[in-house]
Amino acid sequence: MARVQFDREQVIQDCTQLFWQKGFSGASMQNVVQATGLKPGSLYLAFGSKEGLYQAALEHYAGQSQAALCQILEAAPSVGAGICQHLRRMIEASEKAGYCSCFLVKSQLELAATGGDLHRRVCAYLTEIEDLYAQYLERDYPQDQARQYATSVMMHVFGIRVYGYLERDRDTLLAAVKGGLPWLPWDSCDQAAGS
Numbered sequence: 001m002a003r004v005q006f007d008r009e010q011v012i013q014d015c016t017q018l019f020w021q022k023g024f025s026g027a028s029m030q031n032v033v034q035a036t037g038l039k040p041g042s043l044y045l046a047f048g049s050k051e052g053l054y055q056a057a058l059e060h061y062a063g064q065s066q067a068a069l070c071q072i073l074e075a076a077p078s079v080g081a082g083i084c085q086h087l088r089r090m091i092e093a094s095e096k097a098g099y100c101s102c103f104l105v106k107s108q109l110e111l112a113a114t115g116g117d118l119h120r121r122v123c124a125y126l127t128e129i130e131d132l133y134a135q136y137l138e139r140d141y142p143q144d145q146a147r148q149y150a151t152s153v154m155m156h157v158f159g160i161r162v163y164g165y166l167e168r169d170r171d172t173l174l175a176a177v178k179g180g181l182p183w184l185p186w187d188s189c190d191q192a193a194g195s
Helices: 008-026 029-036 040-047 050-075 079-094 103-111 117-137 143-166 170-180 186-193
Strands: none
Touching: 008 029, 008 040, 008 050, 008 103, 029 040, 029 050, 040 050, 050 079, 050 103, 050 117, 079 117, 079 143, 079 170, 079 186, 103 117, 103 143, 117 143, 143 170
């Protein structure tokens, strides 16, 4: 059997977008074939199954999310300011047409009832992101407090990602996040953002 040559990264990117929009259950193999332009046999040969392709999409998205978070936190004047900027961007994204939330959060919610390997992987990626927040926060806080703050940030991230679908205005969401995370330097971030 001849192997079909294709750009694996492009296929993963295309499938990430598809799964992000439709979910694991909502995206059929027919949808995957249309999104990638590949035949089912090529996809199964390269990824083993729809689950294997979904795992690759999750890994791709999680890696991008972690890299983007590190970039924001490293570029900010402080870890707290970076977290404020990141949360603001999430709120602004929730106002845009075609808002699609977070692929990991959506996957965690969709797959929670199944409990299988895909769900465990999603939970592991979300834990890695929480650990990343904690590592950065340890620059300014003791380890236990940094861990508690990281968990609190993740709870607010979930809230923004899910609650953003209700089309709340930016000021309402931002006020709620500020109230829930009063230890962040919101005043200096507001001045820098011009609000």
